[in-house]
Amino acid sequence: MSEYTGIVILCEDRQQEVFARHFLINCGVRKQRIYVNVAPQGVGAGEQYVREKYPDEVGSYRRSCNHKNISLVVLIDADMNKVTDCLKKLDDELVKASLAKRQSDEKIAIFVPKRNIETWISYLQDQTQTVDEETASEI
Secondary structure, eight states: TTTOEEEEEEEHHHHHHHHHHHHHHHTTTGGGGGEEEOOTTHHHHHHHHHHHHHHHHHHHHHHTHHHSOEEEEEEOOOOOOOTTHHHHHHHHHHHHOOOOOOHEEEEEEOOOOOHHHHHHHHHOOOOTSSSSSOOOOOO
């Protein structure tokens, strides 16, 4: 990764933040180049926070991406919903803010754990096990 790379993580909670940070650092991103926008505790649902902040972060990314090597990483739990429904809700937020939907050439990654981030952490800890994203898990 370029020394001038900047990655913004938009996520629901500290557990998603820790997961994303470790994932990015293991991919070679310098920790000093990771910036986080995490939902504040006790102020509504994390999923709602991510949905509502998504257009702001996409707008910020688009204003800077032509002269900076930046990316946006979004984490949002699907919970009991379909992953496609979560992605559509994020698209709808962009449209509501008069922004174009995410384009395939943009450095915007959206991670949608089906049940919760614990299933992904569990898989990364032991990739030989089978992980069930339909059932609530405890680590």
